[in-house]
Amino acid sequence: MVSIRLRRQQRDPEGRMPVLDHLRELRRRIIAMLVIVSLGAVFGWIFYADILDVLKHPYCQVPKKYRATPNATGQCVLIYHGVLDGFTTRLKVAAIAGAVLTGPLWLYQIWAFITPGLRSNEKKYTRVFVAASTLLFAAGMSLAYVVLAKGLRILIEQGGYGTAAQLTVSEYISFVTLMLVVFGAAFELPLIVVMANFSGVLSYRLLKRTRRVGIFLIFVFAAIATPTTDPFTMCAMAIPMVLLFEASIQIARVHDRRKARRKAEARTEDALDDDVPSEIEAVPHGLDWSDST
Structure with a gap:
């Protein structure tokens, strides 16, 4: 005990x-x-x-x-x-x-x-x-x-x-x-985008296609979220957010390219596996016998 x-x-x-x-x-x-x-x-x-x-x-x-x-x-x-x-x-x-x-x-x-x-x-x-x-x-x-x-x-x-x-x-x-x-x-936006990309929720192709909409929504968010009503404060928030958003898109581009390259290499390795038999045609066809003696 x-x-x-x-x-x-x-x-x-x-x-x-x-x-x-x-x-x-x-x-x-x-x-x-x-x-x-x-x-x-x-x-x-x-x-x-x-x-x-x-x-x-x-x-x-x-x-x-x-x-x-x-x-x-x-x-x-x-x-x-x-x-x-x-x-x-x-x-x-x-x-x-x-x-x-x-x-x-x-x-x-x-x-x-x-x-x-x-x-x-x-x-x-x-x-x-x-x-x-x-x-x-x-x-x-x-x-x-x-x-x-x-x-x-x-x-x-x-x-x-x-x-x-x-x-x-x-x-x-x-x-x-x-x-x-x-x-x-607001400055956490690019981190959220990168996390969504790494988890497979957002792809670079989708981010690239919706870039203009995202930038527009950033300015709308800055206009609503800032307690002040002046354009200076709104732009002071929106412009850095746009730059960070663009940086997150580029990180997603690099990540998706590496991911696609790894998948291609994995498919190539599976195709060359010694334990997997190659497919052989039972009846050969399309042979050129013109040069045969």
Whole structure:
């Protein structure tokens, strides 16, 4: 009995396990993700002032004549009205910062939960996709932060002369977060296209035939998804998405060519197999006897 209790269960090399074990593993991974994000949120809570300065910088780039300054110093400030608004805003910023800063760590937890059920070549692609997803999301957020100042200025200046914006910190943080998340998620488009191509859902021939429709839909998505209504922000999202979409099409072209070449080589090897008898005509025909003696 002691030996049975101390004996460890051997892990299935193919990653198969009962349903209850899957649920326990999922629970363990979710708890690990929550702990990771919570630790990152503690870091965001401690450095809240520095993070808020970074997020507030695009708004502070708007000319002073369009910004209301409730204090006599004329500094760039955000206001709040409710008693708990300051606390909830700090908590929101800390949670967002924790999720962003620890992104690769909790993404790894998702990958570790999926990996046991994948084959060796699929695991290799999964590592690449996780790394590419992190880089693309970071690139989208960086671009959103760069164009945010220009978009804010265009929006605030629409009020006209004699008006000034006095933004609350909660609404501004929500707006900036939405911009960062939308741009980051939009930059995942080429990765989704490549994954669909590698899995056999989308072929290069279909992508090439629907390229113009795809580009049109990208601009429609950019016009709807961007919180601002100015064409500058829309083009700032749409043009990089079009370039990334074109890059994914070219990756699909290379992948489909290699796949077709491997299939052709496999058919050739099957045709030359020594264990497969050659087909011989029972009655020869079409012979030329004109030169025979």
